[in-house]
Amino acid sequence: MTHNVPTPEPFVILAMPRTGTHYLEELINEHPTVLSNGELLNEYDPNWPGKDRLLRTDRELLELAYLRCPMRVVKNVTHLGCKINEPQFHERPAFFAELARWPALKVILVIRRNMLESLRSFV
Secondary structure, three states, X not given: OXXXXXXXXXXXXXXXXXXOHXXXXXXXXXXXXXXXXXXXXXXXXXXOOOHHHHHOXXXXXXXHHHOOOOOOOOOOOOEEEEEEEOOHHHHOOOHHHHHHOOOOOEEEEEOOOOHHHHHHOXX
């Protein structure tokens, strides 16, 4: 008998660097049915296999993130996401438009109002 496994509901965390998204992801991943897989567009993120994934089209990257996602943990995932920091859009100017077209995508926007605190967190 074949069981239909529902596709997890997609979400994305959008933020500037140093706004607390790493901690947010740690909290999200504590939930038993939610998984956030790190920075999709960061070539050094260990959650994503191979730097060559960045040679894919924007649509193919989103399919990797939401349809063929590498599951690094075993849990019944109902919500699946990734993180994208604002400067990463500069290298892929059409990516944001493709992301906005993704069906049923939920967006978590993280803003740190005090820019000096963001800069201070580099130290």
